[in-house]
Amino acid sequence: xxxxxxxxxxxxxxxxxxxxxxxxxxxxxxxxxxxxxxxxxxxxxxxxxxxxxxxxxxxxxxxxxxxxxxxxxxxxxxxxxxxxxxxxxxxxxxxxxxxxxxxxxxxxxxxxxxxxxxxxxxxxxxxxxxxxxxxxxxxxxxxxxxxxxxxxxxxxxxxxxxxxxxxxxxxxxxxxxxxxxxxxxxxxxxxxxxxxxxxxxxxxxxxxxxxxxxxxxxxxxxxxxxxxxxxxxxxxxxxxxxxxxxxxxxxxxxxxxxxxxxxxxxxxxxxxxxxxxxxxxxxxxxxxxxxxxxxxxxxxxxxxxxxxxxxxxxxxxxxxxxxxxxxxxxxxxxxxxxxxxxxxxxxxxxxxxxxxxxxxxxxxxxxxxxxxxxxxxxxxxxxxxxxxxxxxxxxxxxxxxxxxxxxxxxxxxxxxxxxxxxxxxxxxxxxx
Ligand SMILES: Cc1cc2nc3c(=O)[nH]c(=O)nc-3n(C[C@H](O)[C@H](O)[C@H](O)COP(=O)(O)O)c2cc1C
Ligand code: SF4
Numbered sequence: 499x500x501x502x503x504x505x506x507x508x509x510x511x512x513x514x515x516x517x518x519x520x521x522x523x524x525x526x527x528x529x530x531x532x533x534x535x536x537x538x539x540x541x542x543x544x545x546x547x548x549x550x551x552x553x554x555x556x557x558x559x560x561x562x563x564x565x566x567x568x569x570x571x572x573x574x575x576x577x578x579x580x581x582x583x584x585x586x587x588x589x590x591x592x593x594x595x596x597x598x599x600x601x602x603x604x605x606x607x608x609x610x611x612x613x614x615x616x617x618x619x620x621x622x623x624x625x626x627x628x629x630x631x632x633x634x635x636x637x638x639x640x641x642x643x644x645x646x647x648x649x650x651x652x653x654x655x656x657x658x659x660x661x662x663x664x665x666x667x668x669x670x671x672x673x674x675x676x677x678x679x680x681x682x683x684x685x686x687x688x689x690x691x692x693x694x695x696x697x698x699x700x701x702x703x704x705x706x707x708x709x710x711x712x713x714x715x716x717x718x719x720x721x722x723x724x725x726x727x728x729x730x731x732x733x734x735x736x737x738x739x740x741x742x743x744x745x746x747x748x749x750x751x752x753x754x755x756x757x758x759x760x761x762x763x764x765x766x767x768x769x770x771x772x773x774x775x776x777x778x779x780x781x782x783x784x785x786x787x788x789x790x791x792x793x794x795x796x797x798x799x800x801x802x803x804x805x806x807x808x809x810x811x812x813x814x815x816x817x818x819x820x821x822x823x824x825x826x827x828x829x830x831x832x833x834x835x836x837x838x839x840x841x842x843x844x845x846x847x848x849x850x851x852x853x854x855x856x857x858x859x860x861x862x863x864x865x866x867x868x869x870x871x872x873x874x875x876x877x878x879x880x881x882x883x884x885x886x887x888x889x890x891x892x893x894x895x896x897x898x899x900x901x902x903x904x905x906x907x908x909x910x911x912x913x914x915x916x917x918x919x920x921x922x923x924x925x926x927x928x929x930x
Contacts, residue, residue, distance in 0.1 A: 502729070504753040505737040506713050510597040516632060518639040521600035527645060529719035533608050534653040541612040545715065548723035551734045553590075554580055554671075554708030555784070555813045556899075557802050564705060566695035567613045573702040575615040578680065579606050581622040581629075581709050582664055582671035585784035586836060587816030590739035591709035593751050595622075595629040598713065599636040603659070605712035607650070608719060610657050613705055617658050621676050624664040633661055668840035672898050673706040674698075675842065686842050687898035710739055730756030734802040738815055742768045745775065745821035757801040764795075764819060775821040779914070783813025785833050786903035788910035810910070826915040827922050830908055831859040837904035845896040851882040852904055867923040872912060875919075879909040 514520045521527070533541050546561025567575055579602070583591040594602055610618045622630050637659055640646040648656045662680055669675045670685040677699050679685035698704020714736055718726050727735045740752045740763055747769030754763065760782060764770065771777055780795040781787050788810040790798060798808050805812050820829065838852035855878055858871055883905020884895050895901060912919055 502737070502755045505717050506594065506598065506601065506710065506739060507751070507753045510593070515597050516599055516636070518600055518636075518643060518645075521598075521604075525720070526600050526716075527604055527651075529716035530604050530607055530645070531651060533611055533719055534651060534655060538612045538614060541608060541719070544723050545612070545718055548718045548726040549733060549735050550711065550714055550718060550726065551802060552708055553710035553714075553738070553815070554706075555585065555786070557734065557812060560707065560711055563695060563707075564609070564613050566693070567703045567705065568696065571703055574617065574700075575613050576699045576702060576704040577606065577610045577613060577615045577618040578673075578676065578699065578704060578706045579618070579620045579709060579712055580671065580673065580676060580706050581620050581626070582676060583623050583626070583709070583814075584668040584671050585786060585814045585816055586833075587741060587743050587781060587784050587818040588814040589741050589743075590751050590815070592626060592629060593739070594709050594713050595626070595633060599632055600640075601716060602709055602713045603636055603640060603645075605715035606659065607645070607657055608715045609705065609707060609712055611655055613703075615705075616656055617660065619680060619699075620659065620661045621670070621680055622661060622663055623671075624666045630661060630663055637661065667842075668836075669842045669898075669900060672900065675898065676706065677704065684842075686844050687900070689897050730758075731799075731801045731803065734812075738800070740800065741814075741816045742819065743817070744819040745771050745824065746819045747772055754800075757799045757804075760790075760798050760800055760817070761796045763800065763817065768819075771819065771821050775823065777819070778822050778824055779820045779826070781816070781818040781907065783811045784816035785818065785836065785907055787811045787813045788906040789914060791914050810906075826911055826918045827859065827863055830911045830919075831856070831863060833907050833911075834859055834904070837900070841900065841904075845901065847882045848896045848901045848904070851878050854878050855904070855908060862919065862922045865922075865924060869923065871923070872916060872919055875912050876909065879905040879912075883909075 509515045509524055542561055542564045550560045551557045552560055581591055646657055646659055664670050667685050670679045672687050673694055674688035675685040694704040694706055729735050735756055737753055738756045743749045752767050777792040780790050782805055790810055794808050798804055802812050834855040838856045841848045841852045843849040862871055883902040
Protein backbone atom coordinates (compact mmCIF):
# COMPACT_ATOMS: atom_id res chain seq x y z
CA UNK A 499 0.00 0.00 0.00
CA UNK A 500 1.21 3.50 -0.84
CA UNK A 501 1.52 5.27 2.53
CA UNK A 502 3.26 8.32 1.13
CA UNK A 503 2.24 11.68 2.56
CA UNK A 504 2.86 14.81 0.47
CA UNK A 505 5.86 16.80 1.64
CA UNK A 506 6.31 19.77 -0.70
CA UNK A 507 2.61 20.30 -1.32
CA UNK A 508 1.34 19.26 2.12
CA UNK A 509 -0.17 22.66 2.90
CA UNK A 510 -1.04 23.81 -0.59
CA UNK A 511 -4.72 24.66 -0.81
CA UNK A 512 -5.01 26.02 2.69
CA UNK A 513 -5.97 29.70 3.01
CA UNK A 514 -2.98 32.10 2.82
CA UNK A 515 -0.53 29.21 2.47
CA UNK A 516 1.86 31.55 0.64
CA UNK A 517 2.29 33.94 3.56
CA UNK A 518 5.07 34.07 6.13
CA UNK A 519 2.68 33.79 9.07
CA UNK A 520 1.14 30.62 7.62
CA UNK A 521 4.54 29.12 6.82
CA UNK A 522 5.78 29.82 10.35
CA UNK A 523 2.63 28.28 11.82
CA UNK A 524 3.53 24.95 10.19
CA UNK A 525 7.16 24.94 11.30
CA UNK A 526 8.62 27.14 8.60
CA UNK A 527 12.17 28.49 9.06
CA UNK A 528 13.03 26.03 11.84
CA UNK A 529 15.44 24.32 9.42
CA UNK A 530 17.09 27.69 8.86
CA UNK A 531 17.44 28.23 12.62
CA UNK A 532 19.01 24.80 12.86
CA UNK A 533 21.61 25.19 10.11
CA UNK A 534 22.71 28.62 11.32
CA UNK A 535 24.22 26.73 14.26
CA UNK A 536 25.86 24.14 11.99
CA UNK A 537 29.07 24.29 9.98
CA UNK A 538 28.35 24.94 6.28
CA UNK A 539 30.20 21.75 5.27
CA UNK A 540 27.96 19.71 7.59
CA UNK A 541 24.89 21.12 5.85
CA UNK A 542 26.34 20.08 2.49
CA UNK A 543 27.13 16.63 3.89
CA UNK A 544 23.55 16.14 5.11
CA UNK A 545 22.22 17.03 1.66
CA UNK A 546 24.81 14.75 0.04
CA UNK A 547 23.78 11.91 2.36
CA UNK A 548 20.13 12.35 1.39
CA UNK A 549 20.95 11.42 -2.25
CA UNK A 550 18.76 14.31 -3.42
CA UNK A 551 19.13 14.67 -7.18
CA UNK A 552 18.27 17.82 -9.10
CA UNK A 553 14.66 18.30 -10.18
CA UNK A 554 15.49 20.67 -13.06
CA UNK A 555 16.21 17.99 -15.63
CA UNK A 556 19.72 16.61 -15.45
CA UNK A 557 19.23 14.82 -12.10
CA UNK A 558 22.71 15.53 -10.74
CA UNK A 559 23.39 15.01 -7.02
CA UNK A 560 22.68 18.30 -5.24
CA UNK A 561 25.09 17.77 -2.34
CA UNK A 562 27.91 16.67 -4.64
CA UNK A 563 27.36 19.79 -6.76
CA UNK A 564 27.53 22.06 -3.71
CA UNK A 565 30.75 20.28 -2.74
CA UNK A 566 32.39 21.38 -6.03
CA UNK A 567 32.53 24.99 -4.82
CA UNK A 568 36.26 25.64 -4.30
CA UNK A 569 37.10 26.11 -0.62
CA UNK A 570 40.23 28.16 -1.29
CA UNK A 571 38.74 30.70 -3.70
CA UNK A 572 38.59 34.35 -2.60
CA UNK A 573 35.95 35.13 -5.18
CA UNK A 574 32.35 35.67 -4.12
CA UNK A 575 30.12 32.60 -4.39
CA UNK A 576 26.70 32.76 -5.99
CA UNK A 577 23.55 30.71 -5.77
CA UNK A 578 21.02 30.97 -8.57
CA UNK A 579 17.54 29.59 -8.23
CA UNK A 580 16.48 28.41 -11.68
CA UNK A 581 12.81 29.40 -11.89
CA UNK A 582 12.74 29.63 -15.67
CA UNK A 583 10.47 26.57 -16.04
CA UNK A 584 9.94 26.46 -19.80
CA UNK A 585 10.07 22.76 -20.64
CA UNK A 586 6.83 21.86 -22.46
CA UNK A 587 4.59 19.83 -20.15
CA UNK A 588 6.19 21.16 -16.97
CA UNK A 589 4.36 23.39 -14.48
CA UNK A 590 5.41 22.34 -10.98
CA UNK A 591 7.83 25.16 -10.07
CA UNK A 592 5.07 27.61 -10.84
CA UNK A 593 2.82 25.91 -8.28
CA UNK A 594 5.57 25.97 -5.64
CA UNK A 595 6.24 29.67 -6.22
CA UNK A 596 2.56 30.46 -6.15
CA UNK A 597 1.58 28.52 -3.09
CA UNK A 598 4.72 27.70 -1.09
CA UNK A 599 7.20 30.48 -1.83
CA UNK A 600 8.65 30.58 1.70
CA UNK A 601 9.50 26.88 1.56
CA UNK A 602 11.55 27.60 -1.58
CA UNK A 603 13.10 30.70 -0.01
CA UNK A 604 14.12 28.78 3.10
CA UNK A 605 15.76 26.18 0.84
CA UNK A 606 17.61 28.95 -0.95
CA UNK A 607 18.94 30.52 2.23
CA UNK A 608 20.14 27.13 3.49
CA UNK A 609 21.83 26.37 0.16
CA UNK A 610 23.43 29.82 0.09
CA UNK A 611 24.74 29.36 3.66
CA UNK A 612 26.17 25.94 2.78
CA UNK A 613 28.19 27.27 -0.17
CA UNK A 614 29.24 30.57 1.46
CA UNK A 615 27.12 32.81 -0.73
CA UNK A 616 26.01 36.32 0.27
CA UNK A 617 24.19 37.40 -2.89
CA UNK A 618 21.74 35.07 -4.53
CA UNK A 619 19.40 35.33 -7.51
CA UNK A 620 16.03 33.99 -8.55
CA UNK A 621 15.95 33.83 -12.34
CA UNK A 622 12.23 33.66 -13.04
CA UNK A 623 10.54 32.97 -16.35
CA UNK A 624 9.37 36.29 -17.82
CA UNK A 625 5.82 35.04 -18.36
CA UNK A 626 5.44 34.26 -14.63
CA UNK A 627 4.37 37.78 -13.74
CA UNK A 628 1.99 36.69 -10.98
CA UNK A 629 4.67 34.50 -9.39
CA UNK A 630 7.16 37.36 -9.70
CA UNK A 631 4.84 39.63 -7.73
CA UNK A 632 4.32 36.92 -5.11
CA UNK A 633 8.07 36.43 -4.76
CA UNK A 634 8.61 40.17 -4.41
CA UNK A 635 6.24 40.07 -1.45
CA UNK A 636 7.82 36.92 -0.04
CA UNK A 637 11.25 38.50 -0.10
CA UNK A 638 9.98 41.75 1.41
CA UNK A 639 8.38 39.77 4.27
CA UNK A 640 11.65 37.92 4.79
CA UNK A 641 13.66 41.16 5.01
CA UNK A 642 11.14 42.67 7.44
CA UNK A 643 11.51 39.64 9.70
CA UNK A 644 15.32 39.38 9.61
CA UNK A 645 15.16 36.20 7.57
CA UNK A 646 17.14 37.96 4.84
CA UNK A 647 19.63 40.81 5.05
CA UNK A 648 22.26 41.34 7.74
CA UNK A 649 22.76 39.00 10.71
CA UNK A 650 19.98 36.64 9.75
CA UNK A 651 17.99 35.50 12.82
CA UNK A 652 20.69 36.92 15.08
CA UNK A 653 23.55 34.99 13.45
CA UNK A 654 26.65 36.33 11.71
CA UNK A 655 25.29 35.33 8.35
CA UNK A 656 24.26 37.91 5.73
CA UNK A 657 22.36 37.22 2.51
CA UNK A 658 20.64 39.34 -0.11
CA UNK A 659 18.34 37.91 -2.76
CA UNK A 660 17.61 39.59 -6.08
CA UNK A 661 14.86 38.56 -8.51
CA UNK A 662 15.70 38.71 -12.20
CA UNK A 663 12.99 38.22 -14.81
CA UNK A 664 13.74 36.35 -18.03
CA UNK A 665 12.46 37.55 -21.37
CA UNK A 666 10.84 34.47 -22.87
CA UNK A 667 13.73 32.32 -24.08
CA UNK A 668 13.63 28.58 -23.37
CA UNK A 669 17.41 28.36 -23.66
CA UNK A 670 17.82 30.68 -20.65
CA UNK A 671 16.71 27.72 -18.52
CA UNK A 672 19.98 26.00 -19.42
CA UNK A 673 22.25 26.98 -16.58
CA UNK A 674 25.05 28.65 -18.55
CA UNK A 675 22.63 30.39 -20.92
CA UNK A 676 20.89 31.60 -17.78
CA UNK A 677 24.14 32.90 -16.31
CA UNK A 678 25.00 34.78 -19.51
CA UNK A 679 21.52 36.30 -19.51
CA UNK A 680 21.85 37.27 -15.86
CA UNK A 681 25.11 39.03 -16.74
CA UNK A 682 23.11 41.11 -19.21
CA UNK A 683 24.27 39.31 -22.33
CA UNK A 684 22.53 37.23 -24.97
CA UNK A 685 21.51 33.90 -23.43
CA UNK A 686 24.08 31.79 -25.23
CA UNK A 687 25.11 28.63 -23.36
CA UNK A 688 28.81 28.30 -22.58
CA UNK A 689 31.12 25.44 -23.44
CA UNK A 690 31.71 23.28 -20.36
CA UNK A 691 34.09 22.82 -18.64
CA UNK A 692 34.58 25.01 -16.75
CA UNK A 693 31.34 24.18 -14.95
CA UNK A 694 29.52 26.98 -13.12
CA UNK A 695 30.62 25.68 -9.71
CA UNK A 696 34.15 26.69 -10.71
CA UNK A 697 33.46 29.59 -13.08
CA UNK A 698 29.88 30.77 -13.26
CA UNK A 699 28.27 34.16 -12.72
CA UNK A 700 30.89 36.89 -13.30
CA UNK A 701 33.51 34.10 -13.54
CA UNK A 702 32.92 33.26 -9.88
CA UNK A 703 31.89 29.91 -8.34
CA UNK A 704 28.14 29.52 -8.85
CA UNK A 705 25.56 26.89 -8.03
CA UNK A 706 22.40 26.73 -10.10
CA UNK A 707 19.54 24.77 -8.55
CA UNK A 708 15.94 24.26 -9.53
CA UNK A 709 12.95 25.56 -7.51
CA UNK A 710 11.75 22.07 -6.57
CA UNK A 711 15.26 20.93 -5.64
CA UNK A 712 15.62 23.88 -3.27
CA UNK A 713 12.15 23.33 -1.83
CA UNK A 714 13.25 19.85 -0.68
CA UNK A 715 16.12 21.25 1.41
CA UNK A 716 14.26 22.44 4.57
CA UNK A 717 12.64 19.00 4.87
CA UNK A 718 15.96 17.18 4.56
CA UNK A 719 17.40 19.38 7.32
CA UNK A 720 14.40 19.00 9.61
CA UNK A 721 13.68 15.30 9.12
CA UNK A 722 17.16 14.07 8.22
CA UNK A 723 18.83 12.50 5.22
CA UNK A 724 17.82 8.95 6.23
CA UNK A 725 14.14 9.89 6.19
CA UNK A 726 14.55 11.41 2.71
CA UNK A 727 16.46 8.38 1.46
CA UNK A 728 13.70 6.09 2.69
CA UNK A 729 11.25 7.55 0.15
CA UNK A 730 11.50 5.63 -3.13
CA UNK A 731 14.67 4.27 -4.72
CA UNK A 732 17.83 4.84 -2.71
CA UNK A 733 19.86 6.16 -5.65
CA UNK A 734 17.34 8.88 -6.45
CA UNK A 735 14.89 9.21 -3.59
CA UNK A 736 12.42 11.73 -2.26
CA UNK A 737 9.07 13.23 -3.09
CA UNK A 738 8.59 14.29 -6.69
CA UNK A 739 6.16 16.61 -8.39
CA UNK A 740 4.81 14.98 -11.54
CA UNK A 741 3.07 17.27 -14.01
CA UNK A 742 0.47 15.33 -15.98
CA UNK A 743 -1.00 16.80 -19.13
CA UNK A 744 -2.34 15.82 -22.54
CA UNK A 745 -5.02 13.15 -23.00
CA UNK A 746 -5.84 12.68 -19.34
CA UNK A 747 -8.97 13.01 -17.21
CA UNK A 748 -7.40 14.94 -14.33
CA UNK A 749 -4.41 16.94 -15.54
CA UNK A 750 -2.35 18.61 -12.83
CA UNK A 751 0.59 18.41 -10.45
CA UNK A 752 0.79 15.21 -8.38
CA UNK A 753 3.22 14.80 -5.53
CA UNK A 754 4.24 11.15 -5.27
CA UNK A 755 7.30 9.21 -4.18
CA UNK A 756 10.06 8.72 -6.71
CA UNK A 757 9.72 5.32 -8.31
CA UNK A 758 5.92 5.27 -8.56
CA UNK A 759 4.81 3.33 -11.62
CA UNK A 760 3.74 5.41 -14.59
CA UNK A 761 0.68 3.17 -14.88
CA UNK A 762 -0.45 4.12 -11.35
CA UNK A 763 0.18 7.79 -12.05
CA UNK A 764 -1.90 7.80 -15.21
CA UNK A 765 -4.72 5.44 -14.31
CA UNK A 766 -5.11 5.77 -10.53
CA UNK A 767 -3.87 9.24 -9.66
CA UNK A 768 -4.82 11.19 -12.78
CA UNK A 769 -8.04 9.33 -13.58
CA UNK A 770 -7.00 7.62 -16.81
CA UNK A 771 -7.70 8.60 -20.38
CA UNK A 772 -10.91 10.41 -21.40
CA UNK A 773 -13.64 8.28 -22.98
CA UNK A 774 -11.66 5.14 -22.12
CA UNK A 775 -9.51 5.58 -25.18
CA UNK A 776 -6.36 3.49 -25.56
CA UNK A 777 -3.05 4.84 -24.41
CA UNK A 778 -0.69 5.32 -27.34
CA UNK A 779 2.46 6.93 -26.00
CA UNK A 780 3.90 9.06 -23.20
CA UNK A 781 6.68 11.60 -22.86
CA UNK A 782 7.77 10.85 -19.28
CA UNK A 783 10.11 13.81 -18.69
CA UNK A 784 8.92 16.76 -20.73
CA UNK A 785 9.12 17.11 -24.51
CA UNK A 786 12.90 16.68 -24.39
CA UNK A 787 12.68 13.06 -23.31
CA UNK A 788 12.49 10.11 -25.69
CA UNK A 789 8.88 8.98 -26.10
CA UNK A 790 7.66 5.68 -24.62
CA UNK A 791 5.20 3.42 -26.42
CA UNK A 792 2.11 2.37 -24.41
CA UNK A 793 3.72 -0.98 -23.70
CA UNK A 794 6.91 0.65 -22.40
CA UNK A 795 4.97 3.27 -20.43
CA UNK A 796 2.86 0.70 -18.62
CA UNK A 797 5.97 -1.10 -17.47
CA UNK A 798 8.15 1.72 -16.18
CA UNK A 799 8.88 3.23 -12.79
CA UNK A 800 9.23 6.98 -12.58
CA UNK A 801 12.78 7.08 -11.35
CA UNK A 802 16.06 8.09 -12.89
CA UNK A 803 17.44 4.59 -13.33
CA UNK A 804 14.39 2.78 -14.71
CA UNK A 805 13.75 5.43 -17.32
CA UNK A 806 17.36 5.37 -18.46
CA UNK A 807 17.02 1.61 -18.85
CA UNK A 808 14.05 2.29 -21.12
CA UNK A 809 16.29 4.71 -23.06
CA UNK A 810 14.37 7.78 -21.95
CA UNK A 811 14.70 10.05 -18.93
CA UNK A 812 12.85 11.46 -15.96
CA UNK A 813 13.94 15.01 -16.89
CA UNK A 814 11.56 17.58 -15.47
CA UNK A 815 8.90 14.91 -14.72
CA UNK A 816 6.54 16.52 -17.22
CA UNK A 817 4.36 13.57 -18.20
CA UNK A 818 2.61 14.18 -21.53
CA UNK A 819 -0.02 11.53 -22.26
CA UNK A 820 -1.14 10.69 -25.81
CA UNK A 821 -4.13 8.54 -26.69
CA UNK A 822 -4.88 6.48 -29.79
CA UNK A 823 -6.20 9.51 -31.70
CA UNK A 824 -2.93 11.46 -31.62
CA UNK A 825 -1.16 11.78 -34.95
CA UNK A 826 2.51 11.16 -34.19
CA UNK A 827 3.77 12.88 -37.31
CA UNK A 828 1.88 16.06 -36.44
CA UNK A 829 3.11 15.77 -32.86
CA UNK A 830 6.67 15.42 -34.14
CA UNK A 831 6.30 18.50 -36.33
CA UNK A 832 4.88 20.44 -33.40
CA UNK A 833 7.88 19.53 -31.25
CA UNK A 834 10.39 20.24 -34.01
CA UNK A 835 8.83 23.67 -34.54
CA UNK A 836 9.25 24.49 -30.86
CA UNK A 837 12.93 23.56 -30.85
CA UNK A 838 13.66 25.31 -34.15
CA UNK A 839 12.15 28.45 -32.67
CA UNK A 840 14.09 28.16 -29.42
CA UNK A 841 17.55 27.16 -30.73
CA UNK A 842 19.98 29.90 -29.76
CA UNK A 843 21.78 29.45 -33.06
CA UNK A 844 25.36 29.10 -31.85
CA UNK A 845 25.97 25.55 -33.11
CA UNK A 846 25.47 24.73 -36.78
CA UNK A 847 23.95 21.24 -36.27
CA UNK A 848 21.32 22.64 -33.92
CA UNK A 849 20.63 25.90 -35.72
CA UNK A 850 20.39 24.34 -39.20
CA UNK A 851 19.25 20.85 -38.21
CA UNK A 852 16.16 21.99 -36.32
CA UNK A 853 15.05 24.08 -39.31
CA UNK A 854 15.64 21.13 -41.65
CA UNK A 855 13.51 18.95 -39.41
CA UNK A 856 10.66 21.42 -39.60
CA UNK A 857 10.97 21.75 -43.38
CA UNK A 858 11.05 17.99 -43.94
CA UNK A 859 8.20 17.24 -41.56
CA UNK A 860 6.09 20.04 -43.03
CA UNK A 861 6.72 18.66 -46.51
CA UNK A 862 5.78 15.19 -45.27
CA UNK A 863 2.46 16.23 -43.72
CA UNK A 864 1.63 18.24 -46.82
CA UNK A 865 1.94 15.15 -49.01
CA UNK A 866 5.31 15.96 -50.55
CA UNK A 867 7.45 13.42 -48.66
CA UNK A 868 10.29 11.59 -50.41
CA UNK A 869 11.25 7.91 -50.06
CA UNK A 870 14.44 8.56 -48.14
CA UNK A 871 12.87 11.08 -45.76
CA UNK A 872 12.83 8.63 -42.84
CA UNK A 873 16.54 7.93 -43.24
CA UNK A 874 17.18 11.66 -43.55
CA UNK A 875 15.26 12.33 -40.32
CA UNK A 876 17.48 9.79 -38.55
CA UNK A 877 20.60 11.32 -40.04
CA UNK A 878 19.66 14.85 -39.04
CA UNK A 879 18.81 13.88 -35.46
CA UNK A 880 22.08 11.95 -35.21
CA UNK A 881 23.94 14.98 -36.46
CA UNK A 882 22.28 17.26 -33.92
CA UNK A 883 22.22 15.10 -30.83
CA UNK A 884 24.14 11.94 -31.52
CA UNK A 885 22.98 8.38 -31.03
CA UNK A 886 20.58 7.57 -28.23
CA UNK A 887 22.48 5.32 -25.88
CA UNK A 888 22.19 6.54 -22.32
CA UNK A 889 24.22 3.60 -21.03
CA UNK A 890 27.25 5.06 -22.80
CA UNK A 891 26.69 8.62 -21.69
CA UNK A 892 25.97 11.63 -23.82
CA UNK A 893 26.88 11.65 -27.48
CA UNK A 894 26.02 15.32 -27.84
CA UNK A 895 27.62 17.21 -30.68
CA UNK A 896 26.63 20.67 -29.57
CA UNK A 897 27.63 23.24 -26.96
CA UNK A 898 24.66 22.50 -24.73
CA UNK A 899 22.25 19.57 -24.20
CA UNK A 900 19.54 21.34 -26.21
CA UNK A 901 20.88 19.31 -29.14
CA UNK A 902 19.96 16.06 -27.40
CA UNK A 903 16.72 17.62 -26.20
CA UNK A 904 15.51 17.91 -29.79
CA UNK A 905 17.17 14.78 -31.17
CA UNK A 906 15.76 12.37 -28.58
CA UNK A 907 12.04 13.08 -28.94
CA UNK A 908 12.14 13.39 -32.72
CA UNK A 909 14.29 10.32 -33.28
CA UNK A 910 12.31 8.18 -30.85
CA UNK A 911 9.02 9.25 -32.45
CA UNK A 912 10.22 8.32 -35.92
CA UNK A 913 11.78 5.08 -34.71
CA UNK A 914 8.82 3.87 -32.65
CA UNK A 915 6.02 5.08 -34.93
CA UNK A 916 7.74 4.61 -38.28
CA UNK A 917 4.63 3.14 -39.90
CA UNK A 918 2.75 6.41 -39.35
CA UNK A 919 5.53 8.40 -40.96
CA UNK A 920 5.56 6.00 -43.93
CA UNK A 921 1.79 6.38 -44.28
CA UNK A 922 2.29 10.08 -44.97
CA UNK A 923 4.45 9.31 -47.99
CA UNK A 924 2.56 9.55 -51.28
CA UNK A 925 1.57 5.98 -52.18
CA UNK A 926 3.86 5.55 -55.14
CA UNK A 927 6.87 6.70 -53.09
CA UNK A 928 6.34 4.63 -49.95
CA UNK A 929 8.95 1.97 -49.24
CA UNK A 930 8.72 -0.09 -46.06
C1 LIG B 1 17.63 23.50 -22.96
C2 LIG B 1 17.59 23.37 -21.47
C3 LIG B 1 16.59 24.01 -20.75
C4 LIG B 1 16.56 23.89 -19.36
N1 LIG B 1 15.55 24.53 -18.69
C5 LIG B 1 15.50 24.43 -17.33
C6 LIG B 1 14.48 25.09 -16.60
O1 LIG B 1 13.60 25.76 -17.17
N2 LIG B 1 14.48 24.97 -15.25
C7 LIG B 1 15.45 24.24 -14.59
O2 LIG B 1 15.44 24.16 -13.37
N3 LIG B 1 16.42 23.60 -15.26
C8 LIG B 1 16.48 23.68 -16.61
N4 LIG B 1 17.49 23.07 -17.29
C9 LIG B 1 18.53 22.35 -16.49
C10 LIG B 1 19.59 23.35 -16.00
O3 LIG B 1 20.59 23.50 -17.00
C11 LIG B 1 20.28 22.85 -14.72
O4 LIG B 1 20.74 21.54 -14.92
C12 LIG B 1 19.37 22.88 -13.50
O5 LIG B 1 18.78 24.15 -13.31
C13 LIG B 1 20.18 22.52 -12.28
O6 LIG B 1 19.37 22.46 -11.14
P1 LIG B 1 19.10 21.09 -10.37
O7 LIG B 1 20.45 20.45 -10.18
O8 LIG B 1 18.48 21.51 -9.11
O9 LIG B 1 18.22 20.27 -11.24
C14 LIG B 1 17.54 23.14 -18.68
C15 LIG B 1 18.53 22.49 -19.41
C16 LIG B 1 18.56 22.59 -20.79
C17 LIG B 1 19.64 21.89 -21.54
S1 SF4 C 1 22.83 23.19 -28.88
FE1 SF4 C 1 21.45 24.65 -29.81
S2 SF4 C 1 20.67 25.81 -28.09
FE2 SF4 C 1 22.52 24.76 -27.32
S3 SF4 C 1 24.18 26.20 -27.67
FE3 SF4 C 1 24.05 24.97 -29.52
S4 SF4 C 1 22.71 26.15 -30.89
FE4 SF4 C 1 22.42 26.94 -28.83
